[in-house]
Amino acid sequence: MLRSIATKPFLSDFGILILRVVTGTLLIHHGYEKLANIENFADAFVRPLHLPFPILLSYVAAFSEVIGSWLLITGFLTRFGALAIMGTISVAIYHAIITAGFNIYLLELLGLYFGAAVAILAVGPGLFAIDELIVRRFSSELEREQSGTIDTVVSEGGAA
Incomplete structure (x- = not known):
């Protein structure tokens, strides 16, 4: 009895639905903000990493967040959306560590997005x-x- 309460899945598909929708809904605005001023994003985040084609990579980051979020929210091609988000957030984590060190205030939100994307990638979209x-x-x-x-x-x- 205790095992079934403590360790067995309880509404796991509903929990995955909540994780997908909340993560996608909260993350999507980051992509739209990048698209609103792509030059500013490129100057602030891509160029300091000395990556080639900063404007192109800025668009890639923005669209991976926007499209990846919509894929999570709808549950369509969910794992591809989670993978796109995971890639973009990985670069964001790298940027945060390079520019500010291990600053928990910068890393906590990125870590939560990364963890949610990894969980969705590992578990799948669920029944809903x-x-x-x-x-x-x-x-x-x-x-x-x-x-x-x-x-x-x-x-x-x-x-x-």
Whole structure:
């Protein structure tokens, strides 16, 4: 009894839904802010890292946050969205450490976004996601095709 309360999943798909929607909703505005003033973002965050093509990389960061957030919120291509967010946040963590050291006030929010993206990447989107609807749709068609193939093979094999 104690084990089922303490360690068994309890509404895990609902918890993943909450994690996806909250993370995506809170992160999406960062991408829109970058797009609103891409030059400023490039000057403040990309050029100090001496990366090539700072404007292009700024757009990549902004769109990975915006598109990745929408993918998390909707649950469509969820793991790709989580991977895009994880990549962008990794660079942001690197930037924060290089420019300010291990400043917990700069790293805590980045760490939470990174942890959420890693968790979603590892666990998947859960049942309340468009990905799940797509998988259900195609897996039922695939099962019908496979059972039809098996029935055909069995009936042909039995006739021989």
